[in-house]
Amino acid sequence: MDNYNLLQENIRKRIEVTDDEISYFIFLLQQKKYSRKELILRESEISHNFTFIVSGCVKSYLIDTKGEEHILTIAPSDWWITDINSFVSGTPGNLFLEALEPTTALLLSREKQELLLAKIPKFEKYFRILTEKAFAVSQQRIIDYMSLTALERLEKFVASYPSVISSLTQQQIASYIGVTPSFFSRMIKGKKIF
């Protein structure tokens, strides 16, 4: 049961549930382990799962027409991640999901999520609260893009994801904050950021 404790806490922080209700949620999950750099989802595939990170770290990213990688989100342990557009619409997405470290995850398929919500509607509140938070983070990221300098975005990123920084290359951090690796090198030269 150990791998389910973190999810259980994550749920109980947001809604009141009985042990039986938690057990049913857990019964619907599929546990998976990924090695470092293993692809969890490829572009043009349908993102069938909502993925909870028990340990490790996963990034979502896209590859643009020039072949360059852009990181959209980084999910450390205790976070859910998916290609939300693909997950919600059930159509092929444009994101890749990849493990940045050896990762253990719990997968909830859209089908199983619907089963869960039909049987125990109180989990609607859990997913509504999770999604509100994810939406707020996403909106804040757009605001930061619009109004902060690259250096300010970097400082905010380092402060927000202290546990993740060590798993990332400088190139990946540059990609997340939206600058080229060479601009990134020049920007941090002589500065103490990490």
Next chain:
Amino acid sequence: MDNYNLLQENIRKRIEVTDDEISYFIFLLQQKKYSRKELILRESEISHNFTFIVSGCVKSYLIDTKGEEHILTIAPSDWWITDINSFVSGTPGNLFLEALEPTTALLLSREKQELLLAKIPKFEKYFRILTEKAFAVSQQRIIDYMSLTALERLEKFVASYPSVISSLTQQQIASYIGVTPSFFSRMIKGKKIF
């Protein structure tokens, strides 16, 4: 009742509800009218309301430290809008909301939303689905920033918001797609976009 028909349809597209349940939702709403350019929310205020646009159009934007405006979202009729960070956390936000046209809106305060969800939990599903969609749109906007040229973003914007274009100045469209007005003018010179 006319002003509530659009919301009623919006709800019934997503969940099954009885007339009594809809009536209770409507009972909790506050109807407001705004004139063109009227501010609905100011930076540093708490966004207490989730706002449904019956007619007209509302933008959310921030003013950066240089005094420049950046448009985050544009909500035409049949859309909900708020400063989600402020609404969810109950703390002062950094966005302005402003009517782009004479606007009629229905306001649901966080307090009333909690009352609604406590009394009729099936509306959790409605807000979960709404928020998933809003999150997906927000994520797609980041993806577009990362991977499309300004011209491609403009073409996508024009295709996505055909009803809104006529209410916007070129400066506002430039702000939404994330370029300066002068870059925007040069970009569209000689092109048939609108």
